[in-house]
Amino acid sequence: MKKLLVGLLAGLAVVWSLTLIGVDPTASAWSVRNALMLFTGYASFLLMSLSMLLATRPTWLERPADGLDRLYQLHRYGSYTAVVLALLHWGLKLSSGLMRSLFGAPVRDHNWVLAPGSFQTLAHTLPVKSMGEWAAWALIVVLALTLLRKLVPYHLWRQLHRAMPVIYLIAVVHAVALAPAAYWLQPAGLLLGLAALIGSWGALVSLSGRIGYSRRFTGKVSRVVRNGDILEVQLSVPSWRGHRSGQFAFFTVDRREGAHPFTLASADRGDGLLTFQIKALGDYTRQLGTQLQVGQRIEVEGPYGRFVNGRIDASRPQLWIAGGVGVTPFLAWLEALQQARQPVPEVTLCYCVRNRRDAVFADRLRALCAPLPSIRLVIHASAEAGPLDVATLGNFKAADGKGPEVWCCGPQGLASHVRQSLANLGLPPVQFHQEAFAMR
Known part of the structure; x- marks a missing residue:
C-alpha cells in the first residue's frame, strides 16, 4: 500500500x-x-x-x-x-x-x-x-x-x-x-x-451512520465461552447471506464503541451461525466477555475480506502461517475443506505461539486436520524452539520450479520474519498473502 x-x-x-x-x-x-x-x-x-x-x-x-x-x-x-x-x-x-x-x-x-x-x-x-x-x-x-x-x-x-x-x-x-x-x-x-x-x-x-448499511443484519448471542484470554462467541443471524471461509465481519455491542472487525472462525453452513474467537488484546476486547450475554441482540455487518481458501493456487506448494489468534481464518478453512468435494492440496500449516501453553487452539487444529491427511500441522513455540525458520518446515519448491504460496495471518513482526526467511532460501517467486487489519 x-x-x-x-x-x-x-x-x-x-x-x-x-x-x-x-x-x-x-x-x-x-x-x-x-x-x-x-x-x-x-x-x-x-x-x-x-x-x-x-x-x-x-x-x-x-x-x-x-x-x-x-x-x-x-x-x-x-x-x-x-x-x-x-x-x-x-x-x-x-x-x-x-x-x-x-x-x-x-x-x-x-x-x-x-x-x-x-x-x-x-x-x-x-x-x-x-x-x-x-x-x-x-x-x-x-x-x-x-x-x-x-x-x-x-x-x-x-x-x-x-x-x-x-x-x-x-x-x-x-x-x-x-x-x-x-x-x-x-x-x-x-x-x-x-x-x-x-x-x-x-x-x-x-x-448519517449508513456505512455498510446494506450489509447489516441483526442476530442474537447464542454462546459465550472463555478459554484463558480467548473468548469464543457464537451468534445466530437468521438473515445472514453466507460468507467465504476466512472472511471477517463487524459486530456492534456498544454504540459508543461502534463496530469492531473479527474473523469468522467457522465455515458457512447455511444455518446463520457465526463463530468468532476473540483474544483480549485491548481495552475493548478485554471487557467484551462481561458485556455479552446469551440472548443479547447484536448487529453484524459483513462479510468482508479476500483472505479466503477459494483463492488457493493448488499448483503451488502451500505454506500456511498462523500467529496466535491469527489462526482463526484457518479454522474456517479447515472446516470448509472437510465439506469440499475437490482434492485437498498438500499443505504445511504452522501454528506459531510463544509458549506451548499459549497454543489454545492446538487440540481443535488436530481434530480438524485428522480427516485431511494432506495437511501437516506444525506447532512452533518460539520460547522453546527460537524464531521460526521456514527451512525446517520442508522443501517448498514445486516440481515445475514454482515457489510456494504463503498465507500468513498474525502479527506484522511474524509476517516480516517469514518473508525474510523465505528470501534467505533463495526460492523462486513466492506468492505471499497476508491478512493485515488494524482499526487505527
Missing part, C-alpha cells in the same frame, strides 16, 4: 504540474513558495477525499485492492500523508514573515501566482482562510491521538475520529473557494471537483 500511495502522489504531481505549462522557469523564491503551497494543499485535499471514500467500506474496491484490510491500510497511510501535507501547506502559508526578512517584499508574477479563486463571493462571505486553519488544528489533534493509540482508549479516539467528515467538509469549502481560477480549465480542476463530490458523498454517508 505504501508503494501505491507513492504512485498516487506521483500521479497527482503530474496532473498538478500541467497547470505550470507556459510558466516562466526563472521563478523567484516567492513564486516557488507559492507553488509549493498550492501543491501541498492540492495533494492533501485529494488524499483526504480518497480517505473519505475508503471509510465507507466500498466492497467494489476489494477485488482490485486485495481486500478491505488493504483498503484500510491505504486509508490510514493516505490520511497520515494528507495531514502532513496539510501542515506543510499551513506552514508555508505562515512563512510570509520569514520570506519577507530573507527575500524582501513579493513581486506579483502572474506566470506563477495564478489568478485568485473563481468563487470569490463564497471566499468573501465565509472566513475561508480561517476555516482552513481550524481544520489544520483539528487534524493535528486527531493525528496525535492516532499516533498515541496505545495510550488513548479506543472509544475516545473513535469519538474524535468521527469529527473527520466535518473537518473534511470544511476543507472542501476552503479548497474550492481558494483554488486558482486557472485550475478549473485544466485536468487539475476536473480532478479537484470530482474529488470534492466523491469525498463529500463519503463524508455525508459517514455522518
Whole structure:
C-alpha cells in the first residue's frame, strides 16, 4: 500500500504540474513558495477525499485492492500523508514573515501566482482562510491521538475520529473557494471537483451512520465461552447471506464503541451461525466477555475480506502461517475443506505461539486436520524452539520450479520474519498473502 500511495502522489504531481505549462522557469523564491503551497494543499485535499471514500467500506474496491484490510491500510497511510501535507501547506502559508526578512517584499508574477479563486463571493462571505486553519488544528489533534493509540482508549479516539467528515467538509469549502481560477480549465480542476463530490458523498454517508448499511443484519448471542484470554462467541443471524471461509465481519455491542472487525472462525453452513474467537488484546476486547450475554441482540455487518481458501493456487506448494489468534481464518478453512468435494492440496500449516501453553487452539487444529491427511500441522513455540525458520518446515519448491504460496495471518513482526526467511532460501517467486487489519 505504501508503494501505491507513492504512485498516487506521483500521479497527482503530474496532473498538478500541467497547470505550470507556459510558466516562466526563472521563478523567484516567492513564486516557488507559492507553488509549493498550492501543491501541498492540492495533494492533501485529494488524499483526504480518497480517505473519505475508503471509510465507507466500498466492497467494489476489494477485488482490485486485495481486500478491505488493504483498503484500510491505504486509508490510514493516505490520511497520515494528507495531514502532513496539510501542515506543510499551513506552514508555508505562515512563512510570509520569514520570506519577507530573507527575500524582501513579493513581486506579483502572474506566470506563477495564478489568478485568485473563481468563487470569490463564497471566499468573501465565509472566513475561508480561517476555516482552513481550524481544520489544520483539528487534524493535528486527531493525528496525535492516532499516533498515541496505545495510550488513548479506543472509544475516545473513535469519538474524535468521527469529527473527520466535518473537518473534511470544511476543507472542501476552503479548497474550492481558494483554488486558482486557472485550475478549473485544466485536468487539475476536473480532478479537484470530482474529488470534492466523491469525498463529500463519503463524508455525508459517514455522518448519517449508513456505512455498510446494506450489509447489516441483526442476530442474537447464542454462546459465550472463555478459554484463558480467548473468548469464543457464537451468534445466530437468521438473515445472514453466507460468507467465504476466512472472511471477517463487524459486530456492534456498544454504540459508543461502534463496530469492531473479527474473523469468522467457522465455515458457512447455511444455518446463520457465526463463530468468532476473540483474544483480549485491548481495552475493548478485554471487557467484551462481561458485556455479552446469551440472548443479547447484536448487529453484524459483513462479510468482508479476500483472505479466503477459494483463492488457493493448488499448483503451488502451500505454506500456511498462523500467529496466535491469527489462526482463526484457518479454522474456517479447515472446516470448509472437510465439506469440499475437490482434492485437498498438500499443505504445511504452522501454528506459531510463544509458549506451548499459549497454543489454545492446538487440540481443535488436530481434530480438524485428522480427516485431511494432506495437511501437516506444525506447532512452533518460539520460547522453546527460537524464531521460526521456514527451512525446517520442508522443501517448498514445486516440481515445475514454482515457489510456494504463503498465507500468513498474525502479527506484522511474524509476517516480516517469514518473508525474510523465505528470501534467505533463495526460492523462486513466492506468492505471499497476508491478512493485515488494524482499526487505527
